[in-house]
Amino acid sequence: MDLDIRLPIGLMFSVFGLLLAAFGLISDPVIYAEHSLGINVNLDWGLVLLAFGATMLLVALRARRSQQVRSPRRPGS
Amino acid sequence: MLIHLGVIDYGLLGVYFAFVLGIGLVIRKGIGGSKDFFESGRALPAWICALGFIGANLGAQEVMGMAASGAKYGLMTSHFYWLGAIPAMVFVAVFMMPFYYGSKARSVPEYLKLRFDEKTRGLNAVTFACMTVMSSGISMYALATLLRAILGWNLHLCIAASGVVVLIYIFTGGLRSAIYKEVLQFFLIVFGFLPLVLLGLKQVGGWPGLTRRLAIVAVRNGMPEGAWSHSWKFVGSAQSNPMGVEWFGLVMGLGFVLSFGYWCTDFLVVQRAMAAKDMGAARRTPIIAAIPKMLFPFLVILPGMLAIALTTDAGGGAHFSLPSKGGSLNYDMVVPAMLAHYFPSGLLGLGLTALIASFMSGMAGNVTAFNTVWTYDIYQSYIRPQASDAHYLAVGRAATVAGIAASVACAYTAAKFNNIMDVLQLVFAFVNAPLFATFLLGMFWRRTTGHGAFLGLLAGTAAAAVHHGLSLPTGAEVGIKGGWLSVVHPYPSEMAQNFWTAIWAFSACFVATVIVSLATKQQKSDEELTGLVYALTPKLKEEDVAWYQRPAILGVGVLTLALVLNIVFW
Numbered sequence: 001m002d003l004d005i006r007l008p009i010g011l012m013f014s015v016f017g018l019l020l021a022a023f024g025l026i027s028d029p030v031i032y033a034e035h036s037l038g039i040n041v042n043l044d045w046g047l048v049l050l051a052f053g054a055t056m057l058l059v060a061l062r063a064r065r066s067q068q069v070r071s072p073r074r075p076g077s
Numbered sequence: 078m079l080i081h082l083g084v085i086d087y088g089l090l091g092v093y094f095a096f097v098l099g100i101g102l103v104i105r106k107g108i109g110g111s112k113d114f115f116e117s118g119r120a121l122p123a124w125i126c127a128l129g130f131i132g133a134n135l136g137a138q139e140v141m142g143m144a145a146s147g148a149k150y151g152l153m154t155s156h157f158y159w160l161g162a163i164p165a166m167v168f169v170a171v172f173m174m175p176f177y178y179g180s181k182a183r184s185v186p187e188y189l190k191l192r193f194d195e196k197t198r199g200l201n202a203v204t205f206a207c208m209t210v211m212s213s214g215i216s217m218y219a220l221a222t223l224l225r226a227i228l229g230w231n232l233h234l235c236i237a238a239s240g241v242v243v244l245i246y247i248f249t250g251g252l253r254s255a256i257y258k259e260v261l262q263f264f265l266i267v268f269g270f271l272p273l274v275l276l277g278l279k280q281v282g283g284w285p286g287l288t289r290r291l292a293i294v295a296v297r298n299g300m301p302e303g304a305w306s307h308s309w310k311f312v313g314s315a316q317s318n319p320m321g322v323e324w325f326g327l328v329m330g331l332g333f334v335l336s337f338g339y340w341c342t343d344f345l346v347v348q349r350a351m352a353a354k355d356m357g358a359a360r361r362t363p364i365i366a367a368i369p370k371m372l373f374p375f376l377v378i379l380p381g382m383l384a385i386a387l388t389t390d391a392g393g394g395a396h397f398s399l400p401s402k403g404g405s406l407n408y409d410m411v412v413p414a415m416l417a418h419y420f421p422s423g424l425l426g427l428g429l430t431a432l433i434a435s436f437m438s439g440m441a442g443n444v445t446a447f448n449t450v451w452t453y454d455i456y457q458s459y460i461r462p463q464a465s466d467a468h469y470l471a472v473g474r475a476a477t478v479a480g481i482a483a484s485v486a487c488a489y490t491a492a493k494f495n496n497i498m499d500v501l502q503l504v505f506a507f508v509n510a511p512l513f514a515t516f517l518l519g520m521f522w523r524r525t526t527g528h529g530a531f532l533g534l535l536a537g538t539a540a541a542a543v544h545h546g547l548s549l550p551t552g553a554e555v556g557i558k559g560g561w562l563s564v565v566h567p568y569p570s571e572m573a574q575n576f577w578t579a580i581w582a583f584s585a586c587f588v589a590t591v592i593v594s595l596a597t598k599q600q601k602s603d604e605e606l607t608g609l610v611y612a613l614t615p616k617l618k619e620e621d622v623a624w625y626q627r628p629a630i631l632g633v634g635v636l637t638l639a640l641v642l643n644i645v646f647w
Binding site for chain 1: 268
């Protein structure tokens with residue numbers, strides 16, 4: 001069992017990104033005025049994390065596919 | 078300062094733990110024997126090893142400590158990176174990795190056994206094992222006290238929980254699990270801290286605003302205006318820079334002895350490179366790691382500089398206030414205080430997850446290094462040689478449990494007797510300070526003998542202890558800080574004293590090793606030393622390696638970049 005580390009990294013940051021961005025959409029803007037200079041950092045940074053996570057997932061899936069092309073399964077295995 | 082977490086923050090923390098434990102469980106199926114468990118099967122690509130290499134080093138002590146130093150000493154803290162890390166990382170990659178990876182050694186102490194003799198290995202293995210357990214315990218204790226202070230969580234619960242999590246994923250996946258987690262943590266730290274730097278910089282008015290406020294900080298501390306925003310400009314004399322060090326002590330002590338000693342001989346980091354799939358990958362590991370390492374000052378030192386700048390009332394008033402303790406600023410709280418100030422619920426969960434991850438990564442790195450050294454260098458060598466592989470795998474797993482249990486014991490000892498831990502750490506520092514001289518001579522001078530190495534190490538340790546006992550930083554009390562023999566030489570700062578202790582230890586070890594080696598007979602034949610000593614090892618063939626994968630070329634590139642950074646922030 002050889003786990004490609006990009007897979008869990010991609011998944012984890014995608015989940016982080018989705019949660020943060022969603023929270024950014026529904027949260028009270030007051031918390032941003034109070035803490036982060038009025039910027040909705042949850043939404044912005046959530047999207048950054050999502051982009052990073054998705055890229056990692058994409059790379060991992062492509063690597064997996066090209067590996068399958070290179071070593072096709074023999075019949076019966 | 079108590080922070081209240083929302084549901085979203087706990088959610089993010091929960092997601093992280095689910096992933097960490099999940100990875101351990103998935104990897105578990107791939108563990109077939111002790112080689113998989115201790116050496117990760119030597120199958121990892123260079124970039125994973127490199128991020129693990131840097132992740133293992135990027136523990137919480139580093140993150141919080143460097144931010145604290147950034148506030149206390151300003152940009153001079155970057156010397157720990159651009160001077161005190163990059164050159165040594167290139168050196169270990171280009172010159173030392175061929176001996177570590179190429180020899181049959183599975184650990185740094187084992188290299189010492191092959192190159193020198195049993196007693197040199199024993200000394201290194203035992204002190205290293207004690208030190209890893211202690212550092213892991215101190216990480217645990219630091220995490221628990223931090224969580225108690227900022228979240229109001231129960232101390233015992235925190236210690237128990239962190240122990241159990243680390244136990245589960247190392248027990249299941251061994252070194253590979255630990256390295257994967259270090260890679261996750263690397264990205265977490267980057268993404269968790271970057272917004273802090275960006276928000277801080279925005280508020281302070283960018284780099285010009287930061288230097289303007291830092292000039293006020295410097296003048297108030299009786300230093301020249303640029304003392305907090307230059308790395309080299311004021312090292313001509315120890316009195317005109319906040320670190321209290323002069324250039325020679327800085328370059329020799331930090332840049333040479335301490336830095337090369339850590340990056341080239343500490344098994345905790347070397348183990349990550351030794352897990353690589355082939356020699357090329359092992360040698361590229363430290364160099365690839367050097368690239369993010371070079372940029373870390375912007376991630377971990379800058380928050381400290383921003384914190385002190387924002388705390389300063391510069392006409393427009395202070396934007397932030399660093400917590401104080403007993404009348405002076407509490408620099409250790411830079412990171413948590415900045416997180417609480419600039420991160421709203423949501424991002425706060427991410428920042429705290431990154432911080433907690435870095436504490437646990439520090440623990441895990443130590444525990445994996447401990448179980449390897451214990452199993453190979455102590456158990457297999459002295460207690461039960463020639464048992465089956467399955468037996469050593471079982472011992473490794475048991476050592477993981479025992480290591481964590483010992484860490485918990487250390488955590489509670491640290492809680493009870495603060496001083497005992499400080500004393501022990503000092504003793505280990507004395508033992509480690511001369512180690513680089515031994516490796517340097519061992520790898521590059523074939524005449525170095527086992528007696529020479531062993532007695533040299535003892536001489537170096539003694540020199541470190543005596544130097545510490547005879548010197549004292551200004552304003553410190555006699556005792557743990559030094560001067561316990563008699564105060565012969567005062568230093569302007571503790572940092573300067575540490576650098577010079579290292580210089581003395583290195584020099585004493587070097588000279589003693591040479592003298593004793595010349596006076597004793599070499600017990601090892603040239604055949605035995607092949608692959609362990611530079612002159613007796615065939616040069617690696619690199620003709621079929623692309624130029625951009627050659628360690629020497631990569632190394633020169635990385636060194637040039639580090640030089641540029643030094644000049645830009647001179």
